Amino acid sequence: MRPTKLDDEAVSKANAYLGEGWQDLGHAIPHVAGLATHLGVTRKTLYNWKESNEEFLYILDRLLAIQESELWNKGLQGDFQPTLVKLMLTKHGYSDRQEISGVDGAAMEVDTENRVIIEIVEPKQSG
Numbered sequence: 001m002r003p004t005k006l007d008d009e010a011v012s013k014a015n016a017y018l019g020e021g022w023q024d025l026g027h028a029i030p031h032v033a034g035l036a037t038h039l040g041v042t043r044k045t046l047y048n049w050k051e052s053n054e055e056f057l058y059i060l061d062r063l064l065a066i067q068e069s070e071l072w073n074k075g076l077q078g079d080f081q082p083t084l085v086k087l088m089l090t091k092h093g094y095s096d097r098q099e100i101s102g103v104d105g106a107a108m109e110v111d112t113e114n115r116v117i118i119e120i121v122e123p124k125q126s127g
């Protein structure tokens with residue numbers, strides 16, 4: 001097993017990347033692959049560090065928060081292509097999907113040909 005490269009210098013470089021380092025490197029947003037490249041490790045290594053080091057867990061959480069904020073801000077300002085923003089925000093839990101259910105949560109069927117929604121009522125179980 002190879003020795004870990006996670007030391008005070010790596011943590012310091014990671015924090016610098018989250019400061020303004022990602023911008024200095026020409027990255028549109030901070031991202032895991034960019035941080036990995038900056039540190040000279042793989043993405044898998046970063047995820048392993050996250051599992052074994054609370055400080056690095058915080059660093060990756062911060063990276064995702066900055067990324068989400070940049071996507072929102074630059075998306076709303078028109079700096080980023082909307083389709084890419086939409087795609088990338090799905091990684092942060094966002095969706096433009098609507099879930100529709102019938103009475104008491106019954107399943108629904110959508111007839112796209114006739115553009116109608118048909119409620120599928122499940123028979124009540126006797127008991």
